[in-house]
Amino acid sequence: MNLALHDVEYRLGRFILTAVGLGLLLTTVMAMNGIYAGMVEDALSIVRAPKVDLWVVQKDTNGPFAESSRVPEDLYRNILTVSGVSEASPVAYQLLQIEHQEKILRLQVIGYRLGGLGGPPAIAAGRPILKNRYEMVVDRKAGVSLGTQFKFGRITLEVVGLTEGVVSNSGDSAAFITLEDAQELQFLKSNEAIRNDRARLQSDLSQNPQLSGVSADNLSSLLQSSHIANVILVRLEPWANAEEVAKNIARWTHYNVLTTQQQEDFLAKNVIERARQQILLFRIILLVVAAVIIALIIYTMTLEKTRDIATLKIIGAPNSKIVGLILQQSLILGFLGFVFGTIIISLTYEYFPRRLVLLVSDQIMVFGIVIGICIAASGIGIHKALSIDATTAMAG
């Protein structure tokens, strides 16, 4: 005869309510896990999306995400000559903020060469970019519809397609445009800036007697170039060894070369490390709170059964039966709380502002921790139950 189950059945309403409360607490723990996993996945999605093997960036930098990086656009031609390289393309990354439908919209703009690496992984609606200028494909998460036009600086871009699953490491939706458009946005100066630079150059030229006849107007178009990218993406032949090719490229071109794994490690460890620690702290606090709450609940339930436990002792129930009553109730409470928590997070995770990724491994970990907490928390109730004086059931 399972006393724990009978007690739960008798006080079912209260038990369910308590389990739901515990479930809500565990939902926040699961949400924290999901937020962290989502952050990692977001951070890595932008690295994984182009499906490349190497990232060639400015020397002595770890760009283009952790640090800024500038490389000549045509560097990719040199890289194509390296043995083992199958494809190479220049890509520009830039974060932009714009007002859209009275809301601020932040976009991770990715500029790529049409036909090259770094474009949208798949088109979910509309069509891909076909023209060299003024078209864009945006991630669905931005909530932007086809045909929407955005004005960035001097250019206007029209949304011709929607994609899915690519965000920046801070969770901003990706927007794919051509490299030319990206270069104009990122590297091309405004007219006022150009005029100021030209005036400064003219002043410098006039101070140098050997160059006094040279016009700044003629020189400035040569000096100002927007044919720049933030990174050259490289895809290797199946037989090539990434580390070897990376070394070759770095030796030949004097740029820094990172493998995709190194980019991922860098982002995961450095870019989101503080967030990881913060979330870990929150998780610990929430689990401690859950442990205290479970212990209090079990202790209170034990106190309510003082007379019943005394009676059990008098009619001869061994301690194992009494321990089983308390421990099993604690485990049932924890199990039900976990189930409710899982149901609640499963129904609500899509409505969180940031991506939540629910991993089976995380859920198993939470379940294991909850069971451990229930066993430990029931210790207080068990201690109380075993110390109840049997004579309290007898008057006199």
Add this chain to the structure above:
Amino acid sequence: MMQQVSAQNLTKIFGEGDTEVIALKDASLDVEAGEVVALMGPSGSGKTTLLRAISLIDPPTSGKIEIAGETIFEGKKVLIDDRLLRRQRMGIIFQSYNLIPFLTVVENVALVLTLNGVSNRESLKRARALLERLDLGHRADIYPATLSGGEQQRVAVARAVVNDPVVILADEPTAALDSERGKAVMDLLRQLGHEKRAAVIVVTHDERMVKGFDRIYHLNDGILTVEHLNSKEKNGHPAME
């Protein structure tokens, strides 16, 4: 005839030094199989203390106790697992019924059998049969809170006898009942005690309830004396002297 309960020179002292209280002083008591005896005395005289001592719920300070010929306490030592003793060989009835509220009536009665290793199914079957006999079969599947006081105490009696105990201890079983229901419970106790050949010890302070008992023990200031009742032969048992 075998003594089912034999208590010799039981002494129970609470506290020490200035706060020492002698609740029992060399109390001796013998009850045979099938005998129903009453234990009477004023409040605080030690009646419940004696029951607790015999059942090892609160063992005595010194003395000797035998149950069905086996010594369970001697000197100052408990010689047996007290919980095992009570669930296998004793039935205990409380003043306030003490039914487990989250078990149904039949589960309350069956509980003792399951604690003794009887299967759930068999335990419930035997419990249900006993409840039918006590005219409580129609209440078997409800929770005790919905029963009247008299019904609850009859369920408590069923719980106490279902495991065929050799000793039944009842601590003021009729105190919370009116005289009619109290009498009914006492009659039931006597009947089952005789039937199961158990030694029945009933603590009561109501002299009206002891009609038909074999003997009365009086406890006063920890000292136990016996009053032999001039009772006719009843149910095949010879009259006690």
